[in-house]
Amino acid sequence: MPDSPGSPHHPTRTLRLGIAGPVGTGKSSLIATLCRTLAGRLQIGVVTNDIYTDEDAQMLRAAGVLDPARIRAVETGACPHTAIRDDITANAIAVEDLEADFAPLDLVLVESGGDNLTATFSPALVDAQIFVLDVAGGGDVVRKGGPGIARADLLVVNKIDLAEHVEVDDELMVEQGRDARDGRPVLGLSRKRPETVAALADWVVAMIAAHRDGTHHPVDPGPMAPHAHIDGTVHSHEHAAHTP
Numbered sequence: 001m002p003d004s005p006g007s008p009h010h011p012t013r014t015l016r017l018g019i020a021g022p023v024g025t026g027k028s029s030l031i032a033t034l035c036r037t038l039a040g041r042l043q044i045g046v047v048t049n050d051i052y053t054d055e056d057a058q059m060l061r062a063a064g065v066l067d068p069a070r071i072r073a074v075e076t077g078a079c080p081h082t083a084i085r086d087d088i089t090a091n092a093i094a095v096e097d098l099e100a101d102f103a104p105l106d107l108v109l110v111e112s113g114g115d116n117l118t119a120t121f122s123p124a125l126v127d128a129q130i131f132v133l134d135v136a137g138g139g140d141v142v143r144k145g146g147p148g149i150a151r152a153d154l155l156v157v158n159k160i161d162l163a164e165h166v167e168v169d170d171e172l173m174v175e176q177g178r179d180a181r182d183g184r185p186v187l188g189l190s191r192k193r194p195e196t197v198a199a200l201a202d203w204v205v206a207m208i209a210a211h212r213d214g215t216h217h218p219v220d221p222g223p224m225a226p227h228a229h230i231d232g233t234v235h236s237h238e239h240a241a242h243t244p
């Protein structure tokens with residue numbers, strides 16, 4: 001019997017790719033760039049998350065990079081972290097609706113509402129995730145660490161075209177990212193530098209292939225930090241899926 005579309009073994013199973021990172025680092029722009037680069041050869045859908053508006057979805061629709069019906073907005077009404085990690089219901093429904101309406105999709109991109117360094121996606125919502133920082137946030141952000149920086153499937157250091165203007169060494173940021181990530185990939189990106197956009201698109205295409213052939217295993221980058229209780233009990237949150 002052939003696999004159903006939701007089955008992990010179906011050859012056209014959609015890759016759900018989360019894009020997280022602090023406010024304004026360029027998540028929507030990265031999604032627009034990916035749609036512009038890949039929409040000719042892949043079937044793509046997009047889900048955006050904003051706290052009080054659907055501004056990101058509107059921006060992407062206005063960019064004309066994708067059929068507007070393929071761009072859905074989730075208004076979280078609360079901390080964006082919650083809607084991608086703790087109660088993913090609204091996002092899961094939006095993704096499943098898109099997949100049903102435009103089957104078969106190759107890729108659904110889910111943009112997190114801009115949050116702080118701790119926000120990561122639940123692996124129940126996405127199969128892989130990109131964490132986006134930018135040079136304008138300061139050269140020391142990578143060193144500050146966090147689950148997305150350390151364990152997202154790809155760390156992007158964005159807007160490298162601005163590095164000289166904000167007196168940040170973007171190559172050093174990329175290097176520090178590699179040191180913090182036990183060899184997981186880090187990419188310096190600027191939508192103005194085609195070679196970096198091509199490297200991003202190549203990574204996404206390779207991730208779709210790995211997802212389809214079963215060689216990619218979703219991991220949970222969080223939770224954030226171990227904690228101790230007054231009686232000395234320590235919860236380390238160590239989990240086999242966290243180890244590289």
Ligand SMILES: Nc1nc2c(ncn2[C@@H]2O[C@H](COP(=O)(O)OP(=O)(O)OP(=O)(O)O)[C@@H](O)[C@H]2O)c(=O)[nH]1
Nearest residue numbers: 022023024025026027028029114159162190191192
């Ligand atoms: N110079 C430069 N600016 C960029 C680049 N990518 C994005 N920007 C600018 O950065 C600003 C924020 O970009 P967005 O894509 O809206 O960022 P975001 O992370 O989606 O923002 P929120 O959803 O509000 O958290 C915009 O003014 C973009 O034009 C880049 O590669 N280079």
Ligand SMILES: [Mg+2]
Nearest residue numbers: 027028056111
């Ligand atoms: Mg955005």
